Amino acid sequence: xxxxxxxxxxxxxxxxxxxxxxxxxxxxxxxxPLLEPLFYLLAFGIGFSRLVGDVMxxxxxxxxxxxxxxxxxxxxxxxxxxxxxTFASFVRMYYQKTFDAMLSTPLSLExxxxxxxxxxxxxxxxAAGLMLLVIALFGLVRLPEGLWVLPLxxxxxxxxxxxxxxxxxxxxTIDMFNLPIFLFVTPLFLFSGTFFPVAGLPVWAQIxxxxxxxxxxxxxxxxxxxxxxxxxxxxxxxxxxxxxxxFFGLAVRAMRRRLIK
Amino acid sequence: xxxxxxxxxxxxxxxxxxxxxxTFTAVDDLSFRxxxxxxxxxxxxxxxxxxxxxxxxxxxxxxxxxSMRVFGxxxxxxxxxxxxxxxxxxxxxxxxxxxTVEQNLLLFAGYFSLPKVIAGQRSRELLEYFALxxxxxxxxxxxxxxxxxxxxxxxxxxxxxxxxxxDEPTTGLDPQSRHQVWDKLKELRSRGLxxxxxxxxxxxxxxxxxxxxxxxxxxILVEGTPRALIREHAGDSVVEVETPSExxxxxxxxxxxxHDDLGNRLIIYxxxxxxxxxxxxxxxxxxxxxxxxxxxxxVFLRLTGRGLRE
Ligand SMILES: Nc1ncnc2c1ncn2[C@@H]1O[C@H](COP(=O)(O)OP(=O)(O)O)[C@@H](O)[C@H]1O
Ligand SMILES: [Mg+2]
Numbered sequence: 380x381x382x383x384x385x386x387x388x389x390x391x392x393x394x395x396x397x398x399x400x401x402x403x404x405x406x407x408x409x410x411x412p413l414l415e416p417l418f419y420l421l422a423f424g425i426g427f428s429r430l431v432g433d434v435m436x437x438x439x440x441x442x443x444x445x446x447x448x449x450x451x452x453x454x455x456x457x458x459x460x461x462x463x464x465t466f467a468s469f470v471r472m473y474y475q476k477t478f479d480a481m482l483s484t485p486l487s488l489e490x491x492x493x494x495x496x497x498x499x500x501x502x503x504x505x506a507a508g509l510m511l512l513v514i515a516l517f518g519l520v521r522l523p524e525g526l527w528v529l530p531l532x533x534x535x536x537x538x539x540x541x542x543x544x545x546x547x548x549x550x551x552t553i554d555m556f557n558l559p560i561f562l563f564v565t566p567l568f569l570f571s572g573t574f575f576p577v578a579g580l581p582v583w584a585q586i587x588x589x590x591x592x593x594x595x596x597x598x599x600x601x602x603x604x605x606x607x608x609x610x611x612x613x614x615x616x617x618x619x620x621x622x623x624x625x626f627f628g629l630a631v632r633a634m635r636r637r638l639i640k
Numbered sequence: 641x642x643x644x645x646x647x648x649x650x651x652x653x654x655x656x657x658x659x660x661x662x663t664f665t666a667v668d669d670l671s672f673r674x675x676x677x678x679x680x681x682x683x684x685x686x687x688x689x690x691x692x693x694x695x696x697x698x699x700x701x702x703x704x705x706x707s708m709r710v711f712g713x714x715x716x717x718x719x720x721x722x723x724x725x726x727x728x729x730x731x732x733x734x735x736x737x738x739x740t741v742e743q744n745l746l747l748f749a750g751y752f753s754l755p756k757v758i759a760g761q762r763s764r765e766l767l768e769y770f771a772l773x774x775x776x777x778x779x780x781x782x783x784x785x786x787x788x789x790x791x792x793x794x795x796x797x798x799x800x801x802x803x804x805x806x807d808e809p810t811t812g813l814d815p816q817s818r819h820q821v822w823d824k825l826k827e828l829r830s831r832g833l834x835x836x837x838x839x840x841x842x843x844x845x846x847x848x849x850x851x852x853x854x855x856x857x858x859x860i861l862v863e864g865t866p867r868a869l870i871r872e873h874a875g876d877s878v879v880e881v882e883t884p885s886e887x888x889x890x891x892x893x894x895x896x897x898x899h900d901d902l903g904n905r906l907i908i909y910x911x912x913x914x915x916x917x918x919x920x921x922x923x924x925x926x927x928x929x930x931x932x933x934x935x936x937x938x939v940f941l942r943l944t945g946r947g948l949r950e
Contacts (some may be wrong), residue, residue: 384720392750399747400738480734484751484799485724610787640661640701 385487393494394501401502412455412509419451420517436576436601437609445631448519449600450573452507452528453535456600457593459506460499460536461564464543464630465556468495472547478585478638492634496627501537506531507532517615520604527603535596538619541626542592548633578609592622647729649675649712651803651834652697657706658903659692659858663890666692670706674803674836679829681845681852683940684836685949690838691731694807696727697836711802724752725950727796731838732739733788735780737908741791742767742776758797770824786817793824804828806837822847842936846870854943860930862945866936873942874934875911878908879920891924900942909934909942 388597401408428443471477481491489579511528514520546559570584571577571593577585595615602608608615652674659667667689674680684690695701696708699719708715710722736744742763749759767773770790780788787808796804809825810818818841825848829835839845845852846866850948853863862869875898882887892899897916898909910916917931 387752389751392747392753395750396736396739396747399743403738421935476730476732476734476736479700479730480736480748480795481751483698483730484722484726484748485720485753486751489721624769640695 385489386493387487387490390490391487393486393491394498397495397498398449400502404597408454409509412459412506413513415455416448416451416510416513420448420514421449434576436578437607439607441605444517445519445605446576447530447574448514448517449604450571450597452514452532452604453571453593453597453600454573455506455510456503456532456535456596457539457564457567460496460538460540461543462493463502464540464582465547465550465559466553468499468544469547469550469553469556471495471562472638473553474618482638488635488638489631492544492631493627496530496537496540496630499540499543500533500541503536503539504529504532514604521606524606525604528600531596531599531603532617534616534623535592538592538596538623538626541623541630544630545626545633548630548637567591572597576609592619595619648661648676650674650709650809651678651711652680652836653707653709654693654697655707657693657696657708658704659689659696659701660704666858667696670852670855670860671859672860672863673861674834676834677832678834679825679848679850680834680836681849682836683714683840683842683845683852683936684838684855685840685944687752687949688855688944690855691807692858694728694805694836694838695803698726724799724807724925725801726803727799727801729792729796729804729806729809731811733792735788735791735795737779737781739780740776741778741780741783743770744780744791745795748795749798754799762798762800763794766797770794784817786813789813789817789821790824798830801833802838804836806835808838808840810839810841818844842940846936854940862939864896869939870934870936872939873909874936874938875909876913876934877910877916877917878932878934878938879908879910879925880930880932881906881908881924885924888924900946902946907938909938 424444433440434443434446448620478491482488506529511520511525515522515525546556547574550556552558570588571591573593577588577594580588595618598608598610598615599612602612650673654673655671657667657670658665670693682690682693684714692701696703696715697710699715699722711725713722715722727938736747739747745763745766746759749762756760767776770793772787772790772794775783775787780791783791793809806825810821813821822844822890825835829848837845837848851863851865851868852869854861862873864872883904888906892906892908894950900907920929
């Protein structure tokens with residue numbers, strides 16, 4: 380079985396299956412991305428920003444809320460895709476045997492895994508779209524350029540969906556996901572220029588931030604939402620593409636090892 | 641095909657299949673063929689390698705060595721076409737719990753790229769055929785064991801397959817549900833569908849299968865029709881004697897009768913006809929003899945032993 384022969388548009392059927400399930404409880408699914416930015420903006424806008432005041436970013440004074448709003452988009456993109464291809468995919472793979480059933484049809488393992496990652500990215504786009512709406516209502520988004528967040532959400536979703544799927548391929552039990560959450564996602568969440576600018580940090584911390592895929596997503600999101608970033612858009616795009624590609628390959632390999640016996 | 645004696649390509653042709661997991665050999669040189677329209681059985685105790693063998697037929701598990709052709713196509717290159725032409729009813733429940741009964745069929749049809757209209761039509765027919773129409777909006781977790789199994793069968797038929805693979809389709813069902821499944825399988829068989837069934841219910845195999853193999857430790861022990869296997873390995877009739885006397889044991893030995901001595905029970909497999917039965921009745925059976933027909937279960941236990949598995 381040649382490698383190329385394992386990919387076909389049939390994989391969209393698996394993607395669609397997830398969409399059908401999502402639509403069944405779309406109201407609940409919409410609620411989180413709508414409320415989450417509200418909570419954050421209220422908490423940081425009312426509470427925290429009095430402590431911090433304005434923030435210096437890319438040579439400009441910004442209110443703290445304006446500074447973190449694009450970062451909230453980026454972290455939501457990360458969480459949605461990562462959650463989907465870790466916990467949700469793991470449940471489908473391990474408990475529901477959904478993949479086993481699919482692999483008795485003309486679907487290949489590669490198609491199932493690709494569709495799952497694509498679905499993770501789709502959830503990132505949906506969440507980012509809803510959040511963008513809320514943030515725009517606060518007057519924090521320049522339009523129409525802010526809509527670039529949607530394709531960025533897809534790219535970011537592919538990156539974090541792929542890395543999540545890689546963890547699903549190598550994680551023995553579902554509660555072991557606490558490990559990548561604690562050691563990978565949480566540090567990214569905190570140290571990717573999300574809540575404070577990277578520019579003011581010591582050099583080593585800047586280097587660490589630079590290696591973080593979330594940092595690049597946050598940067599691109601700031602560029603889309605407010606037309607400012609402190610690094611280069613092309614470098615960030617390139618980094619995310621590379622990151623997605625590498626972890627996509629690793630994810631497929633890990634899942635093949637795990638499922639094909 | 642090099643075999644000129646058969647005009648038709650077999651539906652399944654497995655040659656010298658091996659499957660190793662590390663150093664453990666789960667399938668050990670299995671060869672068999674299934675002809676078009678046949679109901680073929682794979683019998684074996686738990687852990688015999690039935691599921692492993694089946695997974696090699698639909699290209700889920702790669703072969704360690706050997707060759708597998710289905711519909712005349714090699715599984716390694718032709719897996720996608722092969723899978724599009726067969727249906728699998730897996731041993732575990734693999735229904736999609738996030739979906740309704742009807743959605744399970746419709747979305748599964750999508751995996752086969754069936755056009756929407758045809759998918760709708762097939763799923764209506766199958767829901768009716770398996771008496772699930774009233775449940776079509778139900779979530780699968782609310783189905784009884786029998787209904788879930790019927791939905792698994794319906795789903796395995798959604799693509800109008802030429803071959804259906806059934807891995808222990810009635811394990812865990814109550815007798816009513818089991819008989820219902822058997823009736824449906826019989827009916828499908830009479831329509832000319834080729835089927836491969838694994839089971840450890842002998843009654844099921846005897847009732848459904850045209851031909852079967854008994855497998856243990858990944859190897860084929862015997863192959864044949866249920867009737868021929870019973871005749872050969874269990875005789876025309878079986879005599880079970882409770883607390884057999886030493887005299888009977890001596891008689892059994894001296895006449896070289898086929899038997900199993902279980903200590904407090906002696907089972908004699910009568911291949912010699914009614915004379916022996918009369919003799920036993922007259923000389924050894926005061927009250928503790930049971931005379932019955934040989935069954936596939938006798939064959940199975942004789943060949944795979946009476947030791948517990950797992
Ligand atoms: N993925 C696997 N890794 C290691 N051993 C396995 C694997 N799958 C099955 N086995 C072993 O192979 C043997 C045959 O299993 P299986 O084909 O499921 O038996 P059956 O279906 O006849 O009950 C069993 O001893 C089982 O433990
Ligand atoms: Mg089995």
